[in-house]
Amino acid sequence: xxxxxxxxxxxxxxxxxxxxxxxxxxxxxxxxxxxxxxxxxxxxxxxxxxxxxxxxxxxxxxxxxxxxxxxxxxxxxxxxxxxxxxxxxxxxxxxxxxxxxxxxxxxxxxxxxxxxxxxxxxxxxxxxxxxxxxxxxxxxxxxxxxxxxxxxxxxxxxxxxxxxxxxxxxxxxxxxxxxxxxxxxxxxxxxxxxxxxxxxxxxxxxxxxxxxxxxxxxxxxxxxxxxxxxxxxxxxxxxxxxxxxxxxxxxxxxxxxxxxxxxxxxxxxxx
Numbered sequence: 001x002x003x004x005x006x007x008x009x010x011x012x013x014x015x016x017x018x019x020x021x022x023x024x025x026x027x028x029x030x031x032x033x034x035x036x037x038x039x040x041x042x043x044x045x046x047x048x049x050x051x052x053x054x055x056x057x058x059x060x061x062x063x064x065x066x067x068x069x070x071x072x073x074x075x076x077x078x079x080x081x082x083x084x085x086x087x088x089x090x091x092x093x094x095x096x097x098x099x100x101x102x103x104x105x106x107x108x109x110x111x112x113x114x115x116x117x118x119x120x121x122x123x124x125x126x127x128x129x130x131x132x133x134x135x136x137x138x139x140x141x142x143x144x145x146x147x148x149x150x151x152x153x154x155x156x157x158x159x160x161x162x163x164x165x166x167x168x169x170x171x172x173x174x175x176x177x178x179x180x181x182x183x184x185x186x187x188x189x190x191x192x193x194x195x196x197x198x199x200x201x202x203x204x205x206x207x208x209x210x211x212x213x214x215x216x217x218x219x220x221x222x223x224x225x226x227x228x229x230x231x232x233x234x235x236x237x238x239x240x241x242x243x244x245x246x247x248x249x250x251x252x253x254x255x256x257x258x259x260x261x262x263x264x265x266x267x268x269x270x271x
Contacts, residue, residue: 001028001044001088002036009049009090010123011113012082016075017068019053020117023108024125025098026050026091027135027146030155032109032125040149047088048078051123052095057105060096069094099137099175099182102168104130132156133164136186144189151197158194162187 006028013022024032027046036044051072056065072092076082083089107127112120126134132150135143150156165186171179 001031001047001049003031005086005088006031006049006123007111007113008086009051009076009088010111011115011121012076013049013051013072013090013092013123014121015115017053017071019055019068020119021054021122021124022051023054023057023095024049024051024111024123025093025095027131029109029125029131030128030150032111032123033128034155039155040153042149043146048091049088050091050093052093054124056095060094065094068092096172097174099134099172100126100170101130101133101164102170104170128156129160129164132161133169133186136161136165136190137169137182139182139185139189148193151193158190158197162190162194165190 006024010022010024014020026048027043028049030039030043053065053068053072055068056062059065069092072090074080076090078089078091080089104126107130108124109127110122110124112122114120128150132147135147147156147161151158165183169179169183
């Protein structure tokens with residue numbers, strides 16, 4: 001994925017749920033801070049963008065939020081016409097299933113896409129260290145590879161990630177595993193990585209405890225006019241509700257999303 005594709009995903013997600021802002025979780029949020037040319041190839045391999053409607057911060061249990069997440073998955077998700085046409089897809093997830101360091105929402109990076117409205121459409125992407133801390137706690141092999149590649153390329157350091165984890169983790173209620181063990185495993189792996197990072201980061205497992213142009217940082221909700229995964233990967237809302245969709249196939253799939261400039265413009269929701 002590249003920065004242009006991330007911006008397309010942000011623009012389409014905002015347009016289809018009629019909101020001016022979304023929050024971008026997952027690996028491709030790294031593109032909010034760094035252009036693809038500044039990143040190792042592995043970091044941009046994913047074709048998925050995980051988003052959460054900004055309105056859900058104020059009312060995370062609202063029926064409207066559930067409907068908006070379903071809308072994103074039906075119109076822009078994997079196997080949708082949007083996916084088939086653009087080669088990328090958007091996954092609607094709930095923030096309450098993502099493990100992140102405390103105060104992550106004060107370090108979000110704004111990516112604003114011009115759609116002809118006054119404020120455009122904004123995707124708030126995770127700070128790179130927060131992203132890596134989340135992946136270290138998740139602890140899957142692909143998370144280890146992702147973090148190691150960023151360390152190898154000087155994007156982050158193991159010490160930065162360790163310090164962020166040590167300041168505390170914001171655990172969602174949906175996390176049912178041993179939290180202390182998850183943190184201990186993450187710290188062991190990062191310390192192991194730090195010892196081996198003598199100019200080259202190596203993908204390795206910690207002994208006995210292993211488990212399977214920079215943008216401006218802004219606070220969530222701050223207006224900017226400058227365009228510019230413990231259970232592993234975040235669960236989708238559909239996984240949370242364990243199949244409560246009860247929708248017909250044609251509703252799930254939805255019509256071909258209209259992400260033209262006219263459709264994306266819509267009502268100016270940035271006011």
